[in-house]
Amino acid sequence: MLLFLKFLLAHILGDFVFQSEKWVKNKEEKKIRSSKLYFHLGIHAFLLLIFLQFNLQEYWLGFIIILVSHFIFDVSKLYLQKKKTKRNWFLIDQVLHILALVFATSIYSDFNLSTINVFTSKTLLLIIAITMITSVSAIIIKVFITQWSPESKKENDASLAKAGRYIGILERLFVFIFVATNHWEAIGFLLAAKSVFRFGDLTSSKDRKLTEYILIGTLLSFGLAILIGVLYSYALHLI
Incomplete structure (x- = not known):
């Protein structure tokens, strides 16, 4: 293992x-x-x-x-x-x-490898889970939703560079922590909080494609984080 x-x-x-x-x-x-x-x-x-x-x-x-x-x-x-x-x-x-x-x-x-304590099964499993949450999930989401990417009609976009990517990474890390610590109720709070912040963007844009695009990305992001969190918790009990 x-x-x-x-x-x-x-x-x-x-x-x-x-x-x-x-x-x-x-x-x-x-x-x-x-x-x-x-x-x-x-x-x-x-x-x-x-x-x-x-x-x-x-x-x-x-x-x-x-x-x-x-x-x-x-x-x-x-x-x-x-x-x-x-x-x-x-x-x-x-x-x-x-x-x-x-x-x-x-x-x-x-x-039989005599390794440093850093290379224990639990530590490596945690590093793998975090890497999956951050880099791997971001690439998987991009691969699957690129086909629906709506064209921006705003010439001056006020959003920060790569802000969506970092927001996604942070939200997946939070979801992973909530799943790993068995605090599922906090995921609902996080999803509700994101919906509140996104509500203004969605209503002002009046763009159905953008709304659907954001919903797909959000559900994929939360779904992957939950899946990785569940698999991590399960694997942790096997070690």
Whole structure:
């Protein structure tokens, strides 16, 4: 379990935290000729080495399997995905990566790592959950609602740059904390508070598409946070 969590955390950090949108676009344009593709693999290799404490003598096979499979899956996605199938290939790609991590972990039926206290199962699980709440959820929501993104008719938009992204991250963190601490009633309060603040925007805009867009984004954000919180609480009891 501990080894898999290390592999998973390295994957999440490499794929979602340390990979910018510019890198993604560069890979989509140049595909296998993109230098960002190889920088991306290099980051994954470095993260794996850190979490394995540079112990390649024992884990060299799993290390190679993860990197080679990651390269194959990423390149395949770049060539196979189309504009309309991007979301599908995003999900397929992530599922394949997770399966590769499971396979690499299964190679080591008996392993005994003397790690620092920071690398306990509970700590790694919490880091993974927080990363899923912040970076991964933001990307998933963007992937799924981009198709409905309404065009802004206001030339001078008074909203802060990337304010929506940070508001979403904060609300998901709050929901996650409420679920993890078993304070479900606070989620209703948070949802009501957001509705009050958003009410002015929705009524002044008189735009049904914008209203529906905001509702979909909000429900996705809260739904993902609740799901991650429930899975975290369940996994915590298994450790």
